Amino acid sequence: MTVLCLLRKEEVKATPEERVRQAFITYLIQEKGVPKRAIAIEFTLADLPHLKNEPVPVDRRIDLLVFSPQQEPLLLIECKAAKLQPINESQLFGYNTFVKAPYLALVGDQEIRFFGHEKFLTYEEMIVGLDFLGDVSSRFLGGLNPFHGD
Secondary structure, three states, X not given: OEEEEOOOOEEEEOOHHHHHHHHHHHHHHHHOOOOHHHEEEEEEHHHOHHHOOOOOOOOOEXXXXXXXXXXXXXXXXXXXXXXXXXXXXXXXXXHHHHHOOOEEXXXXXXXXXXXXXXXXXXXXXXXXXXXXXXXXXXXXXXXXXXXXOO
């Protein structure tokens, strides 16, 4: 069984984690107005432009990363098919020591946890963060994801 990836524009294996990832991608694009071109999907830390010449773990893969209009990491997203655990938060924060995104999201099939500067956000803070993300997305001019050359 496969699912159409909105970012890759191709069918991918519909694993439970991939379904979570695709659902959140749909949310970002349709609900928050984030342009597809601002979202990078499944890449290694070493692929990030600001980490090209830095020593980084070669086996670490980022699920999703939303870039700001200045091509800087804005929202780091880790997707999990299973119930979210504290170790998942540790993984997300560990990735962010390299990525340095101001917003983070841990997305499971039953819940989403938002963080800002490595602290759990209250519901009100989360809404402000999502509104900020929507505001930022409205200022995108296209072609702002360093992973897209078009």
